[in-house]
Amino acid sequence: MKAELVINRPERQPALQRTLFALITMVAWTMWVSLWLPVLTLIAWLLGLGDAYKQLGLIHPLRAADNLSMILSVAAVCALSIGVWSQYNRIRFSGKQRRRGNRTLDIAEMAPALATSVETARHLRFKRRSVVHFSKDGEMFVDIEREDG
Numbered sequence: 001m002k003a004e005l006v007i008n009r010p011e012r013q014p015a016l017q018r019t020l021f022a023l024i025t026m027v028a029w030t031m032w033v034s035l036w037l038p039v040l041t042l043i044a045w046l047l048g049l050g051d052a053y054k055q056l057g058l059i060h061p062l063r064a065a066d067n068l069s070m071i072l073s074v075a076a077v078c079a080l081s082i083g084v085w086s087q088y089n090r091i092r093f094s095g096k097q098r099r100r101g102n103r104t105l106d107i108a109e110m111a112p113a114l115a116t117s118v119e120t121a122r123h124l125r126f127k128r129r130s131v132v133h134f135s136k137d138g139e140m141f142v143d144i145e146r147e148d149g
Contacts, residue, residue, distance in 0.1 A: 116140045
């Protein structure tokens with residue numbers, strides 16, 4: 001098998017290379033988002049956000065600072081409420097196991113589920129790696145002599 005071209009352990013890369021790749025990724029995402037700007041502008045226009053901008057800033061430019069402070073305060077209240085809610089959920093659910101583990105199947109239960117023999121099921125359970133073969137009838141088997149030898 002050929003070596004993979006993608007490095008899955010970025011901590012082994014030099015810092016300069018990681019920084020360069022992060023910069024290239026950021027530029028690529030910026031370019032991708034900029035391709036969507038006309039669509040986002042159309043949606044904002046259809047929702048009437050252009051009119052809101054005119055009402056808030058262009059018609060009464062001297063009151064624009066007050067309107068901006070109102071918008072920023074509403075945004076701060078929204079951010080604060082979301083932050084409080086997330087902290088509440090973190091405190092409520094941290095350290096709790098929400099999922100139960102699966103029960104362990106016997107080899108006798110596992111073999112019919114795999115439509116194979118008990119010997120093949122035992123081999124699949126206890127070996128870390130196995131090569132699975134299929135017969136012409138579609139039955140699964142493992143060549144145990146070949147894998148063990």
